[in-house]
Amino acid sequence: MMRNLPALIIIFPLVSALLSVFLSKISLYLGRNLVITSIFISLALSIVQLREVIINGPISYKFGNYAVPYGIEFKIDTINAIMLVMICIIGLLTGLFSTNFEENSKDRIKIGGSHALIALLCVGMLGMTSTGDVFNLYVFLEVTSLSGYVLIALGGSKGVVSAFRYLLIGTVAATFYLLGVAMLYSVTGTLNMQDMHDILSSRANDDTMLIAMCMFIAAFGIKMALFPFHGWQPSAYTHAQTGARPLIAGVMGKIPAYAMFRYLYCVYGTEFKYFRYFLIVIGALSVMGMIYGSVRAMAQTDIRKMLAYSSVAQISYITLGFAIGTPIAIAGSFLHMFGHAFMKGGLFFASGSIRYKYGIVDMNDFGYIYKKMPLTSALLSISALSMIGIPPTVGFFSKWYLALGAAGEREYIYIAILVISSLLNAIYFFKMIEKIFMAKDRDLKPIGRDSVMELPWTMMIPIVISILMILGLGLFNVKIINILLMSLGGIGI
């Protein structure tokens, strides 16, 4: 059991997703409940695994017990062990949350299937995070993307078009990725990341590696919606299925960012000839993305679209940390990754709840929502403050580490951009807060379901946990930073 942990974390949600449709035919909610249970088990296992990794060091799991460059390897260090926990938590919360959006439907395939998609999205992301094999990463990338396409397409007629556009551009990204893998394979003859790194450092072919890295940046840039490649993202996040949106918007963009980190620092390594140039390019893209995303977000009144554009800006914080390249900045990036998963997830949980209860998404209709849904508006406010970077929420601390890293490298322009970006964030998030607390009362009537509680408990739990995580990650950030630094030292940054 203990030595099979990395595989089990993935296999449980996978099996549940595979059987979900079949079980839904037997009993209406059986498949759905199985999916939620299995993600919960994965969560428990991933926490156990995190403990193992912290105590005993990185785990290398070899599928089929073949020696390293020949079989597929899972490499778990503390960074991706934490990321696995994050994916599982958001996945579990999303699984719970989305149960509320299909009560009217008696279509068995749809109930079982949409939860199967959430589980498969989790599986894809878990796999992408833990794998140590470049081609295996491609397969998981496709699992993630395909379930993402379908979940976006399930969000109505505009969702279908956004999903189709995402499918086209996402496949281009996957193709570019494969092209990059082909080039690296032509230089090294292996597919294992660690082995690749060893060979590349001894037998470097700088030109091929340069082109391959361009391919990787383009591929992962598209997948995570980095600035010039973000075109698909706002409409896709806006029109995705309401129940699954926290998972899509909160986590899906982060995993390619992590993959890019792996390529930059684990496969290529800092001794690569053109490494500095890549950092400069990524830094420039991040800076532009921060400004662009915030400026576009200011113009939106649809809360979903505003949050989608803000994601363009926020993902740039993460890449900015990679571009600065000191351990403390990279740790800050990862802290922002975890924090932002809960902030953005939380904002989408809250906006989804408002939509569930009152059927509105336009912020101009949000008047007096704070009296009707106090907990939801508390989450909206806390997440918004965290996005701006007000202590003691996690957003402040990740920015602190990013700025500290930038100051250490004497990149004062990055600090200036961080400051400007948070002020731009403040403009549109305070617009939202104003709308929640101060707009005119619109006499909203709950649509359909009237209950004593603010929301059903399956929606309350995600909201409460998001609040706790935003504050908790903020107050106890040093523990996470220490865990992250433990592995960053091992990578050799």
Place this chain on the structure above:
Amino acid sequence: MNEINICLPLIAISAPLIASILIYILGEHIGKNAREAITFISSAILLISVYSLVPHVLKGEAIEIIFLEIVKGVNFSFNIDAAGMVFACVASTLWVLTSCYSVGYMRGHGEKNQTGYFSAFAICIFATIGLCFSANLITFFIFFEILTIGTYPLVVHYRDEEGRRSGRKYLAYTLISGQIFFASIVIIYMFTGTLEFKAGGFIKPDMLPMPLMLILFIMMVGAGAVKAGLMPLHSWLPAAMVAPTPVSALLHAVAVVKAGAFCTLRVVLYVFGPEAAKACHGAEILSYMAVITIIVSSLIAIRKDNLKARLAFSTVGQLSYIILGISMLTPESSVGAIYHIVAHAFMKITLFMCAGAIFVTAHKKNISEMVGIGRRMPITMGAFTTASVALAGFPFFVGFVSKANIILGAMKINNLLFSMTLVVSALLALTYLMPVVLIGFKKDIINEEFQKKDDANLMMRIPLVITAVISVILGISPNFGLHLYTLAEIAAKSIFG
């Protein structure tokens, strides 16, 4: 140091926080009596715990509390020193009085959104007490930002278009300065490797390259200056006058602007220290800014007819006394500056409470409408007169003690401009406050409305009388009760050695 003494600051800090959360959660369900009861109980707890810390500080005991490592290498910790203690005493005393006054004002005026009001008020006090006790810049900044956010609901209390506009203005100023403050903290941490406040500053003049040091100094002082309303950055403060009067009282006398002044104090004397501040010429620039502010704001105040606006510009000027006192970098002026936090708090809160009482009882906002109001509200106007005289710096009033010390400092560095400024501004203060008193007690023009004696209600009258009396007592005996003057002296001594 026994355990009780460690518990006391914790109680002091957590009491308003718990009160705020309780009010927010229970507020709508339990009614206003319970809400006010919670406020009173927690303010009493705060008052007692802060007061009982004073003897320890006077004895020179260091009270340090470390909670947890908040960012790598820096702890979330409290360190209670004399300067912080002065501010904490003022804030906790005034919270009790302001709560009492708020109850009267809110009931008398029939305000809405009282839950949010009391909750946000308690958050502001929480942040202020946290500011006083913070041991390092990170902790300080956390409470600084909480204060910024916590004040925002108070500014936009009425939820109308005007309130929202001034709320936006307030946020624009404070958030921008806060972010710049943040950036400079990061850079300072990068260069020095520590953020712990140290009397006399932890930055040595040779630690940073000179132009960078000056830029950092301006960036950091800027944050405090915005909150304190130093002249080019002051325009949010009069705009925030749309809020209810207890809020203005809180903003102007207790929490926000004082936090700005306190921030300047910490930055100049505890982060940079006299040597570095002098070496980079930052203090010099700051002091000239303060001089300009003192004169210009007084001149503007004379032209304002709205009583609250006049008081607001008076605040802008008075706060610059503190900044001027700090930036002179002499022990005497520092004592004066720290003591002026106390003095100005009691004087200005009296004035604001009087303005609020007039507004609630007689529904008058403008000075020109107040002819003969002293007849109707003698106690209120009496308190107003006392505070006005004190503000002008008459001997045997509290304003004299602080101003005399600042002038002493100015004389010590032989700067005639500063001394003259202080004297002229005292005259200007008389010019803009005395007309109110004179109009109020005018006898020849008889205003029908003000014939009958009908003073403000008791809940509002008591606090303003108390503050007026205190500003007299402290003027006669600066060390009365809490030895605040001694505390200020201890602080200055620790800074200048």
Place this chain on the structure above:
Amino acid sequence: MRKVLAIITLVIILLIPTFLFDGIMPSIGDPNSAPNTHVSDYYIENSVEMTNSPNMVTGILADFRGFDTMFETTVMFLAGLGAVLILSNRPNIKKRFIIPRNYIKQRPNIGAPRYKTINKDVMITLFEPLMMIYAAYVYFHGEISLGGGFQAGAVLGLAYIIDVMIVPGRRKKLFALDKGNALSIGGIGTFIYALTGILTMTGGGLCLEYDKLPFGLSHAESHSAGILMIELGVTICVMATIITILNAIMGRVRFDDDPIKRREDA
């Protein structure tokens, strides 16, 4: 916007020759190039013994890199699931089939053309069983010669497609699957694959370590058994998915001999 992108792409196309100076990619067919030496040699020399599969590609696919294939199969299932879910809403009422009752009696196969010829009948009756036998051959023989689970499943799926699309009216269909059932079967197919992984773990090994399959077999036998098991899963999944996607799309198709259209014509 599109035009600008097109021009950029054209420029890139023209720039390719300059990128491809010597040394970017190894010369084709060079036995000493990196991809032909490092891992490749190990596979060629050892995979037959280690996996007991003379077809090295199958050996690598199903054994060395079996975990990849598990998720390749998952992708297939996911595609079927996606197609079903995307097309699960009721089509717009105007475009739906409204099939008269007597029409069903006449023509149980909606997609079938009106005309039928003896040639097609014979072709189908000949081809369908042949295709299935061939699929079985491909499946069982996959590890020895070309083919494997995926191809077998696809051939089976094709057999079904031909059955659906060309079988003339009167004959009963070989196997009729609606899209929900097909999807469930696809899920179960992939589950068989995952189950193999779980079985190896219960046998005390790592995931997909066929030596530890709890059947008490020798090294060679257990590898063969493992590969057959997973290939079975792949076959079922691929077949079911092809049928699922076909059914999902065909539910929306309006054929030329659609009764409504004919009525409109008249």
Place this chain on the structure above:
Amino acid sequence: MPSLFLEAVLLLILIGITLTIIFGKDLLTVTIVYCSFSFVTMFLYIVMGAPDVAFTEAVIGVVSTIYFIMTLKTIRRHTK
């Protein structure tokens, strides 16, 4: 190695087919031409020494052509 010539020729054919697809107006023609694309691709795979891949491509080519034609039934046949 003569197979390289064959590969080059086949690739040129594929490029021609691709151009036909890009500039074709009739979607049915495009689909059928795409079917021939996968047919030529299959040959190319065999020439490159990958019979397994060629087998898969042959099957896939058929299946996806059927899918494309099925979809074509639901949409307008001609494009701009």
Place this chain on the structure above:
Amino acid sequence: MTSLETFLAAKGIYFLTFLLLFLGLYGMITCGNYMKKLICMNIMQVAVIFIFLCLAQKDGGTIPVLFSNLRNAEDYINPLPHALMLTAIVVSMGTTGVGLALLTRIKEKYGSIEEDEIIERENK
């Protein structure tokens, strides 16, 4: 080896493959029709598969199925890219299936699969 063969081995085949890849990309960008975009997407993926298979080729090697008389590494071509590309083909087929399902749905919702018409209807 003639010079042409050397050229083909070193550059020519790669050049043609890359040309195919970018033609696919060009088609994806320029074609307004979603169906043609999907087909061009498939062409792009095929081009990448070619590149992998080019890497696998070996002079004097035969297909990677065991023949009893050949046991040496240089007798067989590299089987690893073949295994990878099997997976890639299947994945591309799954993507195509989902894409076609989306296409059908778009046609039902918007009555068209031309990009400009869809944008027009979206903005309405």
